[in-house]
Amino acid sequence: GQQLNQSPQSMFIQEGEDVSMNCTSSSIFNTWLWYKQDPGEGPVLLIALYKAGELTSNGRLTAQFGITRKDSFLNISASIPSDVGIYFCAGLIEGAQKLVFGQGTRLTINP
Amino acid sequence: NAGVTQTPKFQVLKTGQSMTLQCAQDMNHEYMSWYRQDPGMGLRLIHYSVGAGITDQGEVPNGYNVSRSTTEDFPLRLLSAAPSQTSVYFCASSYSAASAVYEQYFGPGTRLTVT
Numbered sequence: 656g657q658q659l660n661q662s663p664q665s666m667f668i669q670e671g672e673d674v675s676m677n678c679t680s681s682s683i684f685n686t687w688l689w690y691k692q693d694p695g696e697g698p699v700l701l702i703a704l705y706k707a708g709e710l711t712s713n714g715r716l717t718a719q720f721g722i723t724r725k726d727s728f729l730n731i732s733a734s735i736p737s738d739v740g741i742y743f744c745a746g747l748i749e750g751a752q753k754l755v756f757g758q759g760t761r762l763t764i765n766p
Numbered sequence: 767n768a769g770v771t772q773t774p775k776f777q778v779l780k781t782g783q784s785m786t787l788q789c790a791q792d793m794n795h796e797y798m799s800w801y802r803q804d805p806g807m808g809l810r811l812i813h814y815s816v817g818a819g820i821t822d823q824g825e826v827p828n829g830y831n832v833s834r835s836t837t838e839d840f841p842l843r844l845l846s847a848a849p850s851q852t853s854v855y856f857c858a859s860s861y862s863a864a865s866a867v868y869e870q871y872f873g874p875g876t877r878l879t880v881t
Binding site: 664695696699700752753758 | 811875
């Protein structure tokens with residue numbers, strides 16, 4: 656099946672630092688999504704991207720839909736303790752009714 | 767609205783036992799899906815439904831059955847539990863198949879252990 660490679664798998668940063676993570680695929684996607692999962696909870700949608708080159712922000716979060724349609728990036732600026740969690744990318748191939756998820760990036764913040 | 771609800775929250779089964787994980791949503795969503803989450807594997811789609819009476823297989827359907835007799839409910843049945851089915855299971859729903867992938871609401875999950 657389709658694969659999404661998400662990196663890094665984990666990050667350990669200091670509070671206040673910026674964070675970058677990305678997802679790549681050998682397949683072309685027409686939608687990219689970024690979710691956050693807190694411990695013991697289900698994933699929550701952060702940002703949705705629908706066009707190649709699209710750059711969308713949600714507060715301190717910014718995500719981009721890669722021009723090749725095979726990758727996407729998520730940046731978090733000025734990290735705070737509540738940013739801790741697992742971040743997932745997910746993609747949709749045109750005409751499909753199923754999301755493909757990346758393996759997740761676990762973010763840990765040292766105060 | 768309660769959103770997407772899942773029961774039970776925790777379950778321990780012995781190998782060979784069967785059980786049903788319940789999922790319900792009160793948002794009149796057409797699209798519902800089941801995922802399993804394993805360490806380092808992200809979320810993998812088990813089965814999904816684009817409306818009452820319609821179901822289809824996802825990435826990892828073996829060992830699981832689903833049915834969709836109503837819009838609100840989408841139960842997941844484990845026919846004969848195996849240790850490989852130890853996982854956290856999430857149900858998700860969306861307004862319609864066309865918007866399924868960007869407005870999916872997830873339930874709180876069911877943590878299943880098979881011994």
